[in-house]
Every structure is written in structure tokens, then in C-alpha cells.
Amino acid sequence: MAEAFLIGENMTGGYGKSGPDILHDCTVAVEPGEIAVIVGPNGAGKSTAMKAVFGMLSLRRGAVRLDGEDITALSPQERVRKGMGFVPQNQNIFASMSVEENLEMGAFIREDDIGETMEQVYDLFPILRDKRRQAAGELSGGQRQQVAVGRALMTKPKVLMLDEPTAGVSPIVMDELFDRIIEIARTGLPVLMVEQNARQALAIADKGYVLVQGANAHTGTGKELLADPDVRRSFLGG
Amino acid sequence: MDALNAIVALANFVLVPAIAYGSQLALGALGVTLIYGILRFSNFAHGDTMAFGTMVTVLATWGLQAMGVSLGPLPTALLALPVGILGCMALVLVTDRAVYRFYRAQKAKPVILVIVSIGVMFIMNGLVRFIIGPGDQRFADGERFIVSARTFKDMTGLEEGLAIKTTQGITVITAVIVVALLFWFLNRTRSGKSMRAYSDNEDLALLSGINPDRVVMITWLIVAALATVAGVLYGLDKSFKPFTYFQLLLPIFASAIVGGLGNPIGAIAGGFVIAFSEVTITYAWKKVLGYALPESLEPEGLVQLLSTDYKFAVSFVILLIVLLFRPTGLFRGKAV
Secondary structure: OOOOOEEEEEEEEOOOOOOOOOEEEEEEEEOOOOEEEEEOOOOOOHHHHHHHHHOOOOEEEEEEEEOOEEOOOOOHHHHHHHOEEEEOOOOOOOOOOEHHHHHHHHOOOOOOOOHHHHHHHHHHOHHHHHOOOOEHHHOOHHHHHHHHHHHHHOOOOOEEEEEOOOOOOOHHHHHHHHHHHHHHHHOOOOEEEEOOOHHHHHHHOOEEEEEEOOEEEEEEOHHHHHHOHHHHHHHHOO | OHHHHHHHHHHHHHHHHHHHHHHHHHHHHHHHHHHHHHOOOOOOOHHHHHHHHHHHHHHHHHHHHHOOOOEOOEOOHHHHHHHHHHHHHHHHHHHHHHHHHHHHHOOOOHHHHHHHHHHHHHHHHHHHHHHHOOOOEOOOOOOOEEEOHHHHHHHHOOOOOOOEEHHHHHHHHHHHHHHHHHHHHHHHOHHHHHHHHHHHOHHHHHHOOOOHHHHHHHHHHHHHHHHHHHHHHHHHHOOEOHHHHHHHHHHHHHHHHHHOOOOHHHHHHHHHHHHHHHHHHHOOOHHHHHHHOOHHHOOOOOOOOOOHHHHHHHHHHHHHHHHHHOOOOOOOOOOO
16 A cells, blocks of 8 residues: 555654653554544543654654655654644634734745635635634634634645644534535645544544554544444443 | 913923823833743843943934034934944844843743843943943934923913923934834734734744744844834933933833733833823922912912832832733733
């Protein structure tokens, strides 16, 4: 099988230079047009796995490759320039700046005309077009997440990584956000995300990774995992 | 007539001086607030940065005066101002490279940077006294008044005169221009927006590819310009004495904190709040009240709430009240 577009392979490591290992031989990957979801119980290292892929902690073993290129040694900033878009879980917007300025800052590294990309983001999230002069910090939780995702899309990334995009939003807003994420993936952009709401996330996932204690416990398509009695029993609640 | 006289006296002794002083404080507080917003510490060396920039301007002014260059009715110092700004920029960039950069790399806590800035303050303080001496220097020249009290009385026939000094007029006009330029820069240019983004959310700014070194450098350049302009305007209006500039640190910090640290609009508002309180509380109201009140109520004393010696106490009381009831300042800056 050809190698995945973005893959974090056999990652082992933790925070700091001497911190204990949180990830143990963990592998996550995503293909173009796919949504890959990392789920698992609390403290399983889901967010850590994503941060490892993005270079926010140093790996003791394993490698991260983007489009065949080894990027294990690059800093997060350098990975952004390589085409990785990352939406952190917290503080993922410039709260005091307007929606439009948030998007402009997202495109800071680009030298070309960003107008077209901004239109695409507004088409994807029409509510942001109406609120583009408003300070992002004044928006509702769901709208802030749209700003955060929009900001990451402004770099025209080759892969989009979302750390719990639906944390703290209502179920209705969550469905709406998932719909938008599916829409993004349909344009061919690979989406890798960490999710608390495992059932809903697996329902839209092309590929799912169930992590337990920093290691891959189950891997499969979203449907397979939802149907897997082991997965259901151990953490989907029957 | 009495009502008019009261208004004119009020304008002459309170409004005009307070507006000029407020503009100077606002420019100073803008520098403090920018450093706080971007570099995340309270820069105690700000007063002495102002003194250094002003000193370079004073020296350049004397040079120009010796060469016989003058601006006619305007002070020659305006011509020398760019030299002062450049000198001050050089100073803060060297300081940043030699001192602050080291602590940034260590990710030092803000409180450590505050102590570091106090050290920088002493060095700058010594440097300025060493070069120009600790004494009072006057460098204002050109026309002294836009409107003098005598002309005003002749024009209006009122008993009270209204004097507007050239330096007061220049202060307000310059402050308006500088503030307009600053806000245009912060809100309309890419570099300015990247500064605001960095101040708002440092991690996300880094993720967006904003270069922190560049943001820090631009901030220092702007702060040097603001500090020099504020210092020169203050020096023209009063006089230049290094110790006075060190003391200015107090009302300037009060202005920045009252307005909300890290918030430029707050810094301006804070500057005027502090200036107006200082002037109104230390002003002897006898004259104004004499005109405004009926004869039977005319006050006997000076009706001065506090002696001018205590003017700094005013800044601190306001600071206390604001911090007690609205800890993030009037315009919701960052919590101190």
C-alpha cells in the first residue's frame, strides 16, 4: 500500500526533554479527501498524538512524514509553511481582532492575493461574512470555532488538523460544525481531528484511531469501529 | 460678564494646561502600554527613555541654533525632533539586543523583566546626566504665545486673560497627528495588525507565521518615537531636567493602568483623566469661584484642595480607586 499523505509513524515521546513517555509506538495517518478521527478515553493521549504530529513535542522514536517528506525535525512554525493547518483546542482565535483580521492574520505567511481564499471561507461559513467587522471574541462558541477553522484554512493548507473542534459547543452546533468539516474534506483536503464526542465523530470518519494509554488500540473505518463490540463496550457505552 | 470671566479663567488655568499635559501623558502612556502589550512587562525605564530622546533633541537643537537655523515662530526643536527620535531608536534597539533579548530567550517572568527594566532605568538615567548634566535646560525658542493674556483682554474687553502658549498648541496638534498615525498603523497595516495579533495571542501568532523578532523590533521603534515626542513636548512646555522625567514615570504609569494596560485607547483616556484630576485638584479655585458665585458666597481662602507638591498623590489615589473597582482599567486592558 502506498504511504499516507500525512503520517505520524510509531511515535514515542512525551512533553519536555525528560518527561515520561505519553505516546507508545502510536501511528496515525490521513489520506487526501479523508477525515481521520482520533478518539479514546480521557487521558489516552489523543491531543498529545496530534501535537506530536504537529511538532509540539519531541519524539524519542518514530517519524512524521508529509507527502513523503520527513518533517520530524521541523518546528511547528516550519510545518505551517510546509502546508499544515492546525487549530488548537483553546485560545484559537485573536479575540480582540475582527473576524476579517483573524482571517488576514491566518494568511500572514502568504504573499499572494488572499481575497479569493477569504471568499471561500465566507462561502463555507456564511455567518462569518455577516460578522466580519465584529471582534471575534464577541462571537458565540460555535462561531468562534468557525473563525478558528477559517483562520487555519487561510494558509491554503495541504492538511487540516483540528484539536477537539466541538469542545464546549451545543449538540446542534456540533452537527453543523461536522457538516462543514465534511464539506472541507470533500474538497480533497485531508482532515485529521481529535474528538471527545466519539460516536458522532466516528460516524463521519473515513478512518478512526482508538487510542488507549498512548497506544493504538483499534484502527479501522468509522463504521467498523462503531460496529466493533470491543470498542462499543470499552468506551462507547454499549 | 462674570460668567464669561469665570469660564475664561477656568480655561486659562485649568483646561488649556490640562489638555496639554494630558496629551503629553497620553503619548508617554501609549509607549508604556505598547511595551506591556507586546513585550509583556512594565517598562520602568520609560521615563528615562523619554529623557534620552529629549536630550538628543536638545543637543541637536543647540547645534541648529548655533548654525543660525530657526523655524521662525515655531521652536527649532521641531526640526531637531527626527534626530532625537533616531537617537532614541538606536538606544532602545541596543538595549533590547544587549539586555532584554537575553531574558526573552530565557522566557523570563514579567516580574523579572520589570526588575531588569529598573536596572536599565538607572543606566539610562546616569547616561543622560553624564552627557547633559542634572540641571534644568531650556531649549524652547520662537514665538512664546499663540494668544497672550494681554492681547486676549484687549480683544474681548474681559477682565480675565486667556493665554495659549505656542508649546501648548504644538503639543496638542502633534499629539493628535502622532496618535492618528499610530492608530492608522495598528489598524490598517499588515505590520500593525501583526503587532495586535501578537499582543492578543502569542502562540497563535507564532502558528500564523508572524515573526516575533520583527514585532518586537517594530514595537521598540514606535515606542522610541512616542517617548521622544512626548519628552520633547513636555520639555518645550516646561523645561528639560532629567529628574523630572524620572518622576513623570509615576503619572504615566497611572495613566496607562487607569486606561487599561495594553489598550492604546485606554492609555489616551487615562492620560487625560490623570492630567485633569491633577490640575483641578491642585488648582486654587478662588478666582473662578469669585466670578461664578454671588458676592455673599465668595470664598475667603484659596480653595485649593491639595498643594501642587502633592500632585503625584492625586495620580495614585485615582490609580487605587480604579484598581479597586475596575482592576483591568477603564477600557478593559489586561489584568495587572
